[in-house]
Amino acid sequence: MAKILAINGSPRPGGNTAAMLETVLGVCRSTGHSAEVYQAGGRPVLGCVSCGGCRQNIGKCSREDWLNELYPKMAAADAIIFGSPTYFSDLTPEIKAIIDRTGFINMSDGRRFSRKIGAAVVPVRRAGAIHVIDSINHFFFINDMVVPGSTYWNMSLARDLGDYEKDEEGARTMVRLGENINWLLEKLK
Numbered sequence: 001m002a003k004i005l006a007i008n009g010s011p012r013p014g015g016n017t018a019a020m021l022e023t024v025l026g027v028c029r030s031t032g033h034s035a036e037v038y039q040a041g042g043r044p045v046l047g048c049v050s051c052g053g054c055r056q057n058i059g060k061c062s063r064e065d066w067l068n069e070l071y072p073k074m075a076a077a078d079a080i081i082f083g084s085p086t087y088f089s090d091l092t093p094e095i096k097a098i099i100d101r102t103g104f105i106n107m108s109d110g111r112r113f114s115r116k117i118g119a120a121v122v123p124v125r126r127a128g129a130i131h132v133i134d135s136i137n138h139f140f141f142i143n144d145m146v147v148p149g150s151t152y153w154n155m156s157l158a159r160d161l162g163d164y165e166k167d168e169e170g171a172r173t174m175v176r177l178g179e180n181i182n183w184l185l186e187k188l189k
């Protein structure tokens with residue numbers, strides 16, 4: 001069975017991003033896949049300093065924080081889901097740090113993300129989610145990954161804790177995303 005890794009970039013572990021990810025992962029688990037959530041949001045993380053250390057020390061970032069624990073999980077997963085709330089029409093800084101640093105580590109480590117599935121999951125109060133989804137998809141596309149869609153963009157109109165549960169279309173979009181990840185995993189076997 002396949003391994004799915006969801007990275008929660010929201011600093012609110014029980015927030016809307018977490019709930020959306022749980023919907024997607026629930027659908028994936030229902031067909032026997034294993035699914036893990038890695039909590040990244042709210043944990044101090046450093047940005048890329050363009051030191052080139054990942055070209056010398058393959059598979060590792062020279063900066064010391066939890067990112068070196070996360071990268072092997074990403075490299076081992078069949079599908080990687082990035083969950084990020086919309087912050088001023090953009091990603092959270094934790095997700096941006098993961099994108100920059102694991103993007104470079106992966107490129108000098110034999111492009112281990114190639115042909116993995118990638119999906120974005122984004123809550124938003126009102127505007128900016130499409131930009132966040134685009135930013136996450138840019139990471140998947142340059143890393144040779146395969147991106148499934150859903151019946152709407154992978155977002156939910158949600159501000160306060162529990163708002164996602166009231167957004168029926170958002171929940172339906174997440175269920176279909178989970179079904180499409182399962183479908184694609186079968187096709188890519």
Ligand SMILES: Cc1cc2nc3c(=O)[nH]c(=O)nc-3n(C[C@H](O)[C@H](O)[C@H](O)COP(=O)(O)O)c2cc1C
Binds near residue numbers: 016085124159
């Ligand atoms: C710093 C910050 C910036 C935000 N910027 C936006 C924004 O640009 N557009 C928007 O519609 N909502 C914005 N929001 C609202 C969040 O995207 C929304 O509350 C989301 O559901 C939070 O997800 P979470 O519960 O997983 O933390 C912002 C919230 C915060 C804390």
